[in-house]
Amino acid sequence: MPRIGTPREPGYASTPRQLARNAAILDAARRLGERHGLERVQMSDVAAHAGVALGTLYRYYPSKHHLFAAALTSSIAALPEPTAGSADSVGAAPADPVAAVRDFLGTAAGNLLAEPQLARAMLVSVNVIRSAADTPADPVMPQRILSIAGIDAPSEEDRRLVRMVEQCMYGILTWATAGQLDAAAAVADVRYACELLLAPWRIQG
Amino acid sequence: MPRIGTPREPGYASTPRQLARNAAILDAARRLGERHGLERVQMSDVAAHAGVALGTLYRYYPSKHHLFAAALTSSIAALPEPTAGSADSVGAAPADPVAAVRDFLGTAAGNLLAEPQLARAMLVSVNVIRSAADTPADPVMPQRILSIAGIDAPSEEDRRLVRMVEQCMYGILTWATAGQLDAAAAVADVRYACELLLAPWRIQG
Numbered sequence: 001m002p003r004i005g006t007p008r009e010p011g012y013a014s015t016p017r018q019l020a021r022n023a024a025i026l027d028a029a030r031r032l033g034e035r036h037g038l039e040r041v042q043m044s045d046v047a048a049h050a051g052v053a054l055g056t057l058y059r060y061y062p063s064k065h066h067l068f069a070a071a072l073t074s075s076i077a078a079l080p081e082p083t084a085g086s087a088d089s090v091g092a093a094p095a096d097p098v099a100a101v102r103d104f105l106g107t108a109a110g111n112l113l114a115e116p117q118l119a120r121a122m123l124v125s126v127n128v129i130r131s132a133a134d135t136p137a138d139p140v141m142p143q144r145i146l147s148i149a150g151i152d153a154p155s156e157e158d159r160r161l162v163r164m165v166e167q168c169m170y171g172i173l174t175w176a177t178a179g180q181l182d183a184a185a186a187v188a189d190v191r192y193a194c195e196l197l198l199a200p201w202r203i204q205g
Numbered sequence: 206m207p208r209i210g211t212p213r214e215p216g217y218a219s220t221p222r223q224l225a226r227n228a229a230i231l232d233a234a235r236r237l238g239e240r241h242g243l244e245r246v247q248m249s250d251v252a253a254h255a256g257v258a259l260g261t262l263y264r265y266y267p268s269k270h271h272l273f274a275a276a277l278t279s280s281i282a283a284l285p286e287p288t289a290g291s292a293d294s295v296g297a298a299p300a301d302p303v304a305a306v307r308d309f310l311g312t313a314a315g316n317l318l319a320e321p322q323l324a325r326a327m328l329v330s331v332n333v334i335r336s337a338a339d340t341p342a343d344p345v346m347p348q349r350i351l352s353i354a355g356i357d358a359p360s361e362e363d364r365r366l367v368r369m370v371e372q373c374m375y376g377i378l379t380w381a382t383a384g385q386l387d388a389a390a391a392v393a394d395v396r397y398a399c400e401l402l403l404a405p406w407r408i409q410g
Contacts, residue, residue, distance in 0.1 A: 120336065127332040130383050131325070164398050167376025168369060175372060178335050193369050196402050
């Protein structure tokens with residue numbers, strides 16, 4: 001059974017020292033997750049590798065699922081903006097918002113699946129966290145997608161399309177990390193799902 | 206942590222008596238799941254309500270997640286074919302395969318979300334089962350979608366579109382059962398995702 005603790009965000013990581021500590025925790029989780037897989041990562045090892053007390057780690061992340069779900073969010077937040085020709089100029093809306101999001105999420109999927117044990121740890125955790133009642137929706141992924149599409153003032157329809165792309169991508173990645181789909185096919189599916197689900201942006205624009 | 210046992214299908218439920226016993230188990234799981242929610246359902250209560258020994262229940266389903274994932278599969282298998290005007294005649298391909306699948310999955314989503322505790326138990330379980338390595342892909346949902354679309358000899362592309370619809374639907378339903386989306390919005394999203402993801406069937410046909 002997925003047993004998770006009370007949802008709690010590391011919201012107090014606001015001083016430079018706290019932010020550095022949080023970054024060290026997530027970095028340790030990523031390295032140990034890729035090496036050992038979700039089930040064999042011990043919270044005490046994460047604390048030791050990050051150089052924090054175990055109690056501190058649990059204050060930030062009440063369970064391994066909270067920890068690895070946060071690692072995924074921070075991985076997505078850290079992905080570079082797409083650089084290749086999809087934007088007319090820096091800061092402007094891309095000429096083709098669908099292609100921009102497709103390239104970004106395709107690259108993100110490929111990067112995640114290149115570390116399969118870590119990807120599985122993060123996706124299992126996200127599924128558990130998202131299944132828990134009262135977990136607040138994570139705004140990082142939708143905000144990145146809207147930003148890459150050059151949409152500053154999203155309509156209800158825009159938010160809905162982004163939500164469906166996000167659901168579909170997590171589904172495809174979960175499927176891939178469970179060994180149902182090879183990484184290349186999963187990346188191709190993510191790209192194709194973006195083309196199909198975001199088609200209204202092309203028809204409107 | 207999701208801890209699940211060795212994947213094992215109730216493949217030996219082949220005699221009428223075994224099939225009846227399996228049906229009684231899944232029915233008990235559904236009733237208790239809706240009443241108590243995943244965490245508070247006890248395998249021993251399921252066995253008692255189904256009139257089987259606890260050891261028998263565990264031979265069929267090594268964990269609650271296997272049990273509730275199977276309950277979802279059998280619920281989907283039991284959904285009636287869409288009847289309203291989308292088919293030209295019984296057994297023929299529907300005039301609009303996208304509308305036929307959209308109506309079927311929209312109805313399925315609405316039915317599932319009408320029993321929120323059970324829906325959550327089944328979706329959390331499906332996510333856990335699907336995240337486990339070496340769980341075979343469940344063919345029931347893809348086969349139903351292809352059948353409703355009137356596709357007898359699916360191409361690689363058809364299978365891919367169906368896979369993406371399935372991923373997206375489970376994602377939307379997971380989101381809804383976690384309280385991030387109300388049931389009406391989730392049903393509308395499922396219908397819209399079908400329209401967008403299956404658009405190639407309209408363009409081709």
